[in-house]
Amino acid sequence: DAGVIQSPRHEVTEMGQEVTLRCKPISGHNSLFWYRQTMMRGLELLIYFNNNVPIDDSGMPEDRFSAKMPNASFSTLKIQPSEPRDSAVYFCASRPSTGGGEQYFGPGTRLTVT
Amino acid sequence: AQSVTQLDSQVPVFEEAPVELRCNYSSSVSVYLFWYVQYPNQGLQLLLKYLSGSTLVKGINGFEAEFNKSQTSFHLRKPSVHISDTAEYFCAAGRDDKIIFGKGTRLHILP
Numbered sequence: 578d579a580g581v582i583q584s585p586r587h588e589v590t591e592m593g594q595e596v597t598l599r600c601k602p603i604s605g606h607n608s609l610f611w612y613r614q615t616m617m618r619g620l621e622l623l624i625y626f627n628n629n630v631p632i633d634d635s636g637m638p639e640d641r642f643s644a645k646m647p648n649a650s651f652s653t654l655k656i657q658p659s660e661p662r663d664s665a666v667y668f669c670a671s672r673p674s675t676g677g678g679e680q681y682f683g684p685g686t687r688l689t690v691t
Numbered sequence: 692a693q694s695v696t697q698l699d700s701q702v703p704v705f706e707e708a709p710v711e712l713r714c715n716y717s718s719s720v721s722v723y724l725f726w727y728v729q730y731p732n733q734g735l736q737l738l739l740k741y742l743s744g745s746t747l748v749k750g751i752n753g754f755e756a757e758f759n760k761s762q763t764s765f766h767l768r769k770p771s772v773h774i775s776d777t778a779e780y781f782c783a784a785g786r787d788d789k790i791i792f793g794k795g796t797r798l799h800i801l802p
Contacts, residue, residue, distance in 0.1 A: 581734075608787075608788050610788075619792075619794045619795060620735075620781065620792050620794075620795070622792075625788055627788060632788065633788075668734055668735070670734075670735075672787075672788065677723040677740065677742045677786065677787070678723050678725070678785055678786050678787050678788070678789075678790050679725065679737055679740055680735075680790065681737075682727075682734035682735040682736065683734050684733060684734045685733075685734050
């Protein structure tokens with residue numbers, strides 16, 4: 578099993594540009610989570626999907642952030658326009674329908690907005 | 692409301708010494724409990740989990756944790772740490788898609 582795949586691993590962009598982060602969950606997992614990690618705020622849940630449907634997006638910081646899951650094997654997190662305060666590591670995680678809640682994390686995308 | 696508290700943001704410990712990382716949770720319903728480890732520049736990976744049954748749970752890399760319902764705690768322990776245990780450790784509680792993570796504890800291994 579390849580695990581959760583995220584791309585790109587590193588992204589450097591200028592303020593105002595659009596950024597798209599990608600995630601491929603583990604095959605057969607039916608829940609997908611997007612997290613943001615910073616030194617100041619720790620690990621924050623942004624949004625999660627169950628069976629490709631967004632269930633809770635209360636963690637999305639503002640309208641500049643959007644996430645989609647068009648099918649069971651792909652999700653995107655988009656920031657438009659990006660700002661320096663969006664600099665963080667963004668993690669995607671997926672979870673099977675059984676197991677009690679264990680999540681499998683991807684390696685993360687380190688985003689730097691200058 | 693559910694919450695997870697990791698009382699120590701950083702824990703320094705000498706190599707080969709024992710360590711305990713503390714975690715307390717609050718929840719109005721029964722929850723599952725997890726410890727994750729994050730090595731530098733990597734994602735989180737599961738160390739161990741408590742779903743039910745024996746309150747002492749053994750995980751990978753020689754770690755174990757004990758569920759204490761009366762104290763609502765799930766402390767992580769290792770009898771002898773190695774330099775390779777340098778990482779950040781996250782406690783989490785919840786069920787299914789409702790998992791809450793603590794703020795993490797950085798374990799520093801001193802030579």
